[in-house]
Amino acid sequence: MAGFGFPPGGTATCDGVDLVAVADAEGTPLYVYSEPLIIERYRELEAAFGDYPHRIHYALKANSTLGIVRLLHEAGSAFDANSAGEIAVALRAGAAPSEIVFTGVGKTATELDDAVRLGIGAINAESAGELDRIDRMARARGRRARVALRVNPNVRADTHPGIATGRRSHKFGVPIDQARALCLEAAARDGLDLVGVHAHVGSQITNVETLGRSAALVAELARTLLGDGVDLEHIDLGGGLGIAYDGAAAPTAAGYARVLLDVVAPTGLTLLLEPGRWIVGPAGILVATVVDIKPQRNGRHFVVLDAGMTEFLRPALYDAEHCLEYLTPLATPAVTCDFVGPICETTDVIAMARSMPLPEVGDRVVVRDTGAYGSAMASNYNRRPQPAEALVGGGKWRMIRRRQTIDDQVACEC
Numbered sequence: 001m002a003g004f005g006f007p008p009g010g011t012a013t014c015d016g017v018d019l020v021a022v023a024d025a026e027g028t029p030l031y032v033y034s035e036p037l038i039i040e041r042y043r044e045l046e047a048a049f050g051d052y053p054h055r056i057h058y059a060l061k062a063n064s065t066l067g068i069v070r071l072l073h074e075a076g077s078a079f080d081a082n083s084a085g086e087i088a089v090a091l092r093a094g095a096a097p098s099e100i101v102f103t104g105v106g107k108t109a110t111e112l113d114d115a116v117r118l119g120i121g122a123i124n125a126e127s128a129g130e131l132d133r134i135d136r137m138a139r140a141r142g143r144r145a146r147v148a149l150r151v152n153p154n155v156r157a158d159t160h161p162g163i164a165t166g167r168r169s170h171k172f173g174v175p176i177d178q179a180r181a182l183c184l185e186a187a188a189r190d191g192l193d194l195v196g197v198h199a200h201v202g203s204q205i206t207n208v209e210t211l212g213r214s215a216a217l218v219a220e221l222a223r224t225l226l227g228d229g230v231d232l233e234h235i236d237l238g239g240g241l242g243i244a245y246d247g248a249a250a251p252t253a254a255g256y257a258r259v260l261l262d263v264v265a266p267t268g269l270t271l272l273l274e275p276g277r278w279i280v281g282p283a284g285i286l287v288a289t290v291v292d293i294k295p296q297r298n299g300r301h302f303v304v305l306d307a308g309m310t311e312f313l314r315p316a317l318y319d320a321e322h323c324l325e326y327l328t329p330l331a332t333p334a335v336t337c338d339f340v341g342p343i344c345e346t347t348d349v350i351a352m353a354r355s356m357p358l359p360e361v362g363d364r365v366v367v368r369d370t371g372a373y374g375s376a377m378a379s380n381y382n383r384r385p386q387p388a389e390a391l392v393g394g395g396k397w398r399m400i401r402r403r404q405t406i407d408d409q410v411a412c413e414c
């Protein structure tokens with residue numbers, strides 16, 4: 001199987017490449033991705049939907065480093081963009097505007113007008129006001145813009161509250177009970193082609209029944225609209241499929257497809273999906289170096305790394321728990337370690353209370369399953385540089401992002 005290996009007695013590898021060599025050559029903090037695993041996961045998800053008309057629009061927000069986007073474009077993926085920047089990256093990677101859906105609360109007038117001008121595959125509209133603005137922009141250009149309405153199905157997703165998006169109280173989409181009237185109005189506008197209905201109820205959802213409930217509500221709306229004579233082309237069910245961060249069981253692509261196709265196939269509409277995490281999450285790791293060890297009074301040890309919330313925000317922001325490994329296995333007895341970063345914030349943690357062999361300064365730690373929402377959420381807080389990123393493929397590695405320098409950082413400051 002493609003991906004990372006952590007043999008009990010040997011050093012860590014990625015598709016046969018020795019990760020010690022990569023870390024020695026490129027330094028840390030360093031993200032490393034497995035090209036074969038990204039492709040394998042994309043293909044597995046793609047194939048799970050079989051012959052039913054469908055299209056995968058990889059969610060760029062999970063990881064939009066150009067080397068990864070190019071790879072997925074070459075594999076045949078379309079894209080879901082959340083900003084002008086993500087649209088620009090998809091275009092640079094070779095995607096056609098028609099292969100991009102544009103989602104997002106708070107698209108600016110410039111972003112919307114550019115999307116209309118480019119002929120984006122579908123603008124997933126968030127509100128009556130946004131539909132109105134798109135209609136006016138399209139008519140001003142003598143065009144019709146392809147739009148889908150994002151609905152909020154009021155579904156509870158069993159995930160971290162910070163990444164649930166499908167309840168009435170969340171800022172996303174239009175309440176589903178107002179959607180039919182709004183769609184009928186949109187379909188009658190001269191500047192709009194209403195081509196789909198869209199929903200995304202949250203991320204890291206490991207219960208596919210939740211996604212099925214949302215899909216059923218959206219499919220029912222689509223059927224009603226088809227009955228009303230609206231010429232819909234697709235149902236876009238967003239992303240959200242979770243992965244097993246703690247090694248526990250996670251949904252399979254096949255199980256996910258079964259649940260969605262059950263409710264979507266009767267409509268006959270093309271199914272669009274916007275997976276991010278499921279494709280790239282397990283295909284990336286973060287390598288960090290131990291820079292200090294501080295014993296605590298309670299017998300635990302702070303293991304201070306050269307990576308923290310600036311390189312990897314998920315533990316600080318969502319209490320996310322990622323498996324840790326050492327790049328080279330250690331023979332010291334296990335103690336309780338709090339792996340923390342170098343930033344002046346108490347919330348700057350990578351993993352707390354882990355029973356691991358006590359490392360020494362200079363040892364290297366691997367944070368697993370960081371391919372999604374890792375480098376994409378890195379920041380320059382404390383004037384720290386964005387980390388470097390390497391892609392392993394064909395038995396070697398290449399850099400897809402060099403480490404940022406202080407010159408890069410100040411380049412746009414006057």
Ligand code: LLP
Nearest residue numbers: 059103200203204239240274275276277373
């Ligand atoms: N489509 C839309 C409209 C979205 O808002 C998202 C994620 C996706 C697709 C992709 O969802 P995925 O398949 O990756 O679950 N930073 C958080 C995750 C935020 C997700 C935001 N929206 C984290 O690290 O867990």
